[in-house]
Each structure stands twice: as C-alpha cells, then as structure tokens.
Amino acid sequence: MLPDSLIFGSAKIKLDAIGSTNDFARDLLTKGDEILEGTVVIAENQQTGRGQRGNSWVSEAGMNLTFSVVLFPKFLSPSDQFELSKAISLGIINYLRDVLPVNMTGVRIKWPNDIYVGNEKICGILIENAISGSKILHAVVGIGLNVNQDHFEKSLANPTSMKLVSGEHFELEHQLSCLLGYLDRSYVELRNRGSQKLNNNYVKNLYRYKELAQFKIGNQPIQATIIGVDGSGKLILEKENKEQMHADFQEVKFVNFANDNKA
Numbered sequence: 716m717l718p719d720s721l722i723f724g725s726a727k728i729k730l731d732a733i734g735s736t737n738d739f740a741r742d743l744l745t746k747g748d749e750i751l752e753g754t755v756v757i758a759e760n761q762q763t764g765r766g767q768r769g770n771s772w773v774s775e776a777g778m779n780l781t782f783s784v785v786l787f788p789k790f791l792s793p794s795d796q797f798e799l800s801k802a803i804s805l806g807i808i809n810y811l812r813d814v815l816p817v818n819m820t821g822v823r824i825k826w827p828n829d830i831y832v833g834n835e836k837i838c839g840i841l842i843e844n845a846i847s848g849s850k851i852l853h854a855v856v857g858i859g860l861n862v863n864q865d866h867f868e869k870s871l872a873n874p875t876s877m878k879l880v881s882g883e884h885f886e887l888e889h890q891l892s893c894l895l896g897y898l899d900r901s902y903v904e905l906r907n908r909g910s911q912k913l914n915n916n917y918v919k920n921l922y923r924y925k926e927l928a929q930f931k932i933g934n935q936p937i938q939a940t941i942i943g944v945d946g947s948g949k950l951i952l953e954k955e956n957k958e959q960m961h962a963d964f965q966e967v968k969f970v971n972f973a974n975d976n977k978a
C-alpha cells in the first residue's frame with residue numbers, strides 16, 4: 716500500500732457538471748484565489764472536455780475520472796517542463812499496472828503522454844503550464860481516465876477502459892484516491908531526486924520502444940525505431956539507415972493511430 720497522498724488531493728473541488736476541469740482550475744488561478752498545491756478539481760459530468768491538438772475529450776457522465784490537479788513546480792525551469800509530463804505518465808502506468816490484470820508490458824506510454832493498454836488508449840493527459848520568464852508559475856494537469864464506460868463513440872479510433880480490460884466495475888472515488896497516491900509518489904520523486912532516473916523509466920516504458928514501426932513525418936511515411944526522447948521532450952527516431960531524427964508532437968504520427976488522440 717502507498718502512504719496517504721501528500722500533495723495530490725490536498726483539497727478537492729467536486730463539480731456536478733462543468734465545461735472543462737482544466738478551464739475551471741485555470742480560472743481559479745487567474746482570479747488570484749488562494750489555492751493549495753495539489754488541489755483536485757473533479758467533475759461528474761465534463762461537458763466540453765479538451766484534449767491535445769485542439770481535440771475534444773468526450774466522457775460519459777458518471778462513468779470515468781475527469782479531473783485536473785493544480786501544481787506549482789517551482790523546482791522545474793520552463794525548459795524542463797516535459798519532466799512533469801513524464802512523472803505524471805509514470806504515476807498513471809504504475810497505478811494501472813497494479814489495478815488491472817495485465818502484465819507490465821501491457822500498459823505503456825504512447826509518446827508524449829497517452830496511456831495505452833495494448834494498442835488501445837485508456838487515458839489522456841493535458842498539462843497546461845503558465846510560464847513567466849524563467850519560471851513555471853503553475854501547472855494544470857488534466858487527466859481523463861476511462862474507468863467504467865464500455866461503449867464509445869464510433870468516431871474514436873481505439874478507446875478502451877478499465878472495465879473493458881478487466882470485466883470489473885470500479886468505484887470512482889476509491890480509484891481516484893489510489894491514483895492520486897501514485898501521482899503524488901511520482902511527482903515527489905521528480906522533485907526530490909531529479910529527472911535522470913525518471914527519464915530512463917519513461918523511455919523504457921514507451922509504446923513501441925525499440926520496435927521497428929511505421930510513422931508519418933508530415934505526410935511522409937517512414938519506418939523507424941523509437942530510441943529515446945531528447946532534453947526538450949522530442950521523440951528520437953532511428954531510421955533503417957541509422958539516421959536519427961528528433962520529431963516534435965506536431966510533425967510525427969504513429970501510423971494506424973492517426974485519430975487516437977481523441978479517445
């Protein structure tokens with residue numbers, strides 16, 4: 716068992732219905748309200764959830780976890796902001812590996828921060844940082860985890876949920892507090908021990924790490940192997956001719972999963 720959550724979940728704001736928990740948290744911060752680090756904003760029914768690349772995040776009311784956590788990662792410089800994304804992704808995969816009946820390799824991080832079980836997306840993360848000069852003023856970490864939903868819109872490419880993976884129904888409140896414990900541990904590890912160990916762990920848990928696979932760079936299909944992530948969070952791909960390239964989120968797509976960031 717993990718110790719009680721220290722930072723994550725220091726306060727909880729529960730909402731019945733809201734557009735986006737990330738927006739709600741950001742509005743509290745910009746209004747200048749006093750907010751504890753680790754405050755969680757959670758919605759039973761998130762009606763206009765936002766995803767990466769301007770996509771929406773659709774989640775059936777009362778079935779899943781849709782929440783945001785406010786952090787003040789003063790120990791990170793803006794150039795290291797991707798470290799937070801790594802810590803959050805690792806916290807989530809550690810939680811899922813403990814709670815789901817899958818082996819270690821079944822749960823992976825699809826770069827940069829989608830969480831997959833097998834070839835299906837179970838969780839999405841949207842981290843929004845407010846930066847001023849050389850400081851991260853605050854981070855809003857938005858997490859959408861598919862828990863009990865077992866039917867998804869057809870337009871979503873490859874969604875799954877904890878229920879679809881395990882056949883079980885999960886009590887949301889309990890799962891939230893477990894997950895917060897894992898996130899807390901991962902965040903505190905980043906804060907106390909720095910990023911080297913975290914980076915090794917992140918890279919070796921990447922979906923398709925060290926496998927020859929199909930990608931698209933812009934519209935150009937390539938075969939390449941993921942060999943790591945650079946200091947700014949770009950994906951390092953090695954082509955068959957051993958040439959390496961560093962690709963950012965806008966330019967690289969995993970082939971067959973062009974639509975999966977919506978799930």
Ligand code: BTN
Nearest residue numbers: 735764765766767839840857859
């Ligand atoms: C993605 O994979 O595209 C990221 C999805 C992030 C969804 C979560 S749900 C809680 C929080 N509030 C939002 O509006 N988005 C994030």
